[in-house]
Amino acid sequence: MRKIKHLSFVSCVVLIFLSACGSSENTTIKVGEVTRSLFYAPQYVAIEKGFFEEEGLDVELQTTWGGDKTMTALLSDGVDVALVGSETSIYVYAQDSNDFAVNFAQLTQTDGTFLVAKEPHPNFEWEDLAGTNFLGQRKGGMPQMVGEYVLKQHGINPQNDLSLHQNIEFANIPGAFLSGDYEYVQLFEPTASVFEKEGNGHVVASFGEESGHVPYTVFMSKQSYLEANKENIEKFTSAIYKAQQWVQETDSAEIAETIQGYFEDVDLDILTSSIERYKSQGSFATDPILDEEEWNNLKAIMEEAGELPEGNISYDELVNTEIAEDVINN
Structure with a gap:
């Protein structure tokens, strides 16, 4: 010992x-x-x-x-x-x-964002975005650029075919979507899933799946x-x-x-x-x-x-x- x-x-x-x-x-x-x-x-x-x-x-x-x-x-x-x-x-x-x-x-x-709709859209098509009120990300940032790229791939001109808003600070986008009259928004996880669980939004599409590597x-x-x-x-x-x-x-x-x-x-x-x-x-x-x-x-x-x-x-x-x-x- x-x-x-x-x-x-x-x-x-x-x-x-x-x-x-x-x-x-x-x-x-x-x-x-x-x-x-x-x-x-x-x-x-x-x-x-x-x-x-x-x-x-x-x-x-x-x-x-x-x-x-x-x-x-x-x-x-x-x-x-x-x-x-x-x-x-x-x-x-x-x-x-x-x-x-x-x-x-x-x-x-x-891309890490998901398209979240305020109302359910079980049969969503990208063309459904035409004419809607869309809360986008900061101009010149990756989320917004990829978002616009995907929309154009589906025949939608973000500047002409929908009402695009880009004046909200990144950290304030989820709150702005909840309190405003926006119909769609781009959100990262886990915010997108939290919105779904609380009934405040519905994930209808993935920008990551659409944009490639x-x-x-x-x-x-x-x-x-x-x-x-x-x-x-x-x-x-x-x-x-x-x-x-x-x-x-x-x-x-x-x-x-x-x-x-x-x-x-x-x-x-x-x-x-x-x-x-x-x-x-x-x-x-x-x-x-x-x-x-x-x-x-x-x-x-x-x-x-x-x-x-x-x-x-x-x-x-x-x-x-x-x-x-x-x-x-x-």
């Missing part, structure tokens, strides 16, 4: 020594997410399952509420990494920024930060990849239980059904690589919306796939 106690004491001394030498200290990375959404489930899984910690990282997550605010935080060094639509990196690049944002890890690969939400950093912190960004991407694989292999109920703390006001059954809805339509990227076909699809959507800046929007400059490829291969 005395021998065991002695070994325990020695182990404690070794642990204290290692701690004092700094070998157990993690590197902090500040992340700004454009909104809080179940759409970003793999990110929360990476935190809760300890995948970042396994890589020697501490992630400080803050919600920055909107693409413009998120990019302002990134460019002003308020955050090190931004989780936001990749269209924002194109807008910054087009302004001839000396230190533009580079996309290095994709998290979602479809796009780099909808991507982790990006300033060029200078990537160059100075490549090893840490590789570790960050590795943690995200582990989470992506775990989400693919795990049932929706377990995922919901794992990340429930990020959505304390939402019932577990709603979280589960919302995650399943995203999984079933392939919204969560299975790896962090943003390929050129997805990038070109994004540019086509932006061009259709009249939001693609002139000039060469270079995939090679704005997208770094080497980090993700190294993570996957190793």
